[in-house]
Amino acid sequence: MKGSKIKGFMRLLAALMLFFLGSCEKELTIEAAKIKPPVRTYIVTARADKKGTNSNSIGTAMLKGLYSEETKQLSYTIEYSDIEPQIMTLRSGAKGSVGTFIKELYSSEKGKLHLIKGSFLLTPLQERNLLKGLWFITVSTPALSPEISGILTYKQQ
Numbered sequence: 571m572k573g574s575k576i577k578g579f580m581r582l583l584a585a586l587m588l589f590f591l592g593s594c595e596k597e598l599t600i601e602a603a604k605i606k607p608p609v610r611t612y613i614v615t616a617r618a619d620k621k622g623t624n625s626n627s628i629g630t631a632m633l634k635g636l637y638s639e640e641t642k643q644l645s646y647t648i649e650y651s652d653i654e655p656q657i658m659t660l661r662s663g664a665k666g667s668v669g670t671f672i673k674e675l676y677s678s679e680k681g682k683l684h685l686i687k688g689s690f691l692l693t694p695l696q697e698r699n700l701l702k703g704l705w706f707i708t709v710s711t712p713a714l715s716p717e718i719s720g721i722l723t724y725k726q727q
Contacts, residue, residue, distance in 0.1 A: 609640040612724040614700075616707045618650075622719030623708075629653025629718050631709050637724065642697060645689035648675060650709065653717065657710045658686070662699045665721065669706060672696060700724070 618631040631653070635646030648658065658676040663669030676686045692700065699705060700722065708716035 609638075611639070611727040612637045612701075613727050614644065614646070614722055614724045616720040616722040618707050618709050618718045618720035620718055622706065622721070623714075623716055625714055625717055627653065627714070627717045629709070629711075631655070631658070631707065631718060631720070633707050633720075633722065636727070637692075637700065639697075642692050643689055644692060644700070646675070646687070648686040648707075649684065653709060654678075654711055655709045656712050656715075659708050659710075660722075661706055661708055662696070662704050663706075664704070665706075669708075672705070675707070 614633070614635040614637050616633040618633070619629075620627045629650065629652040631648055631650035633646055633648045635644055637644045655676060656678045657674065659674050660672040661669030662672050673690055675688060676683065701724070703721065703723065705722040706719055707722065708719045711717045
């Protein structure tokens with residue numbers, strides 16, 4: 571009987587210790603529990619040339635821009651030389667594919683420009699594909715579509 575009283579007391583003591591240790595946990599607010607990743611800005615570049623399309627074009631184009639994760643905005647400038655573009659587009663897809671159309675950056679219908687500037691907001695899917703390195707620029711001419719192309723690369727600012 572004495573042994574069972576001691577076992578019962580030990581069990582009660584263990585249960586009380588577990589109860590008190592469990593109830594001493596700090597309460598975390600929902601906001602404190604969520605760790606937000608840092609918001610980044612990226613420098614985006616692309617060099618479009620004949621390597622992307624296996625053409626014999628001597629033309630080149632250079633896209634330079636910034637992408638902000640906070641605003642989801644891609645701002646860009648494009649300079650080109652030794653080519654008369656009819657249309658410039660951004661596309662998403664694997665290297666060497668036709669890709670999925672994202673945005674028209676330039677059309678000759680807007681007049682001849684040597685420096686093209688613009689910006690637009692990205693959807694979550696577009697942002698994911700951009701940061702996966704799946705975007706490329708194509709430059710088409712009346713003779714060849716696309717004549718030159720290049721993959722967009724980025725680095726953290």
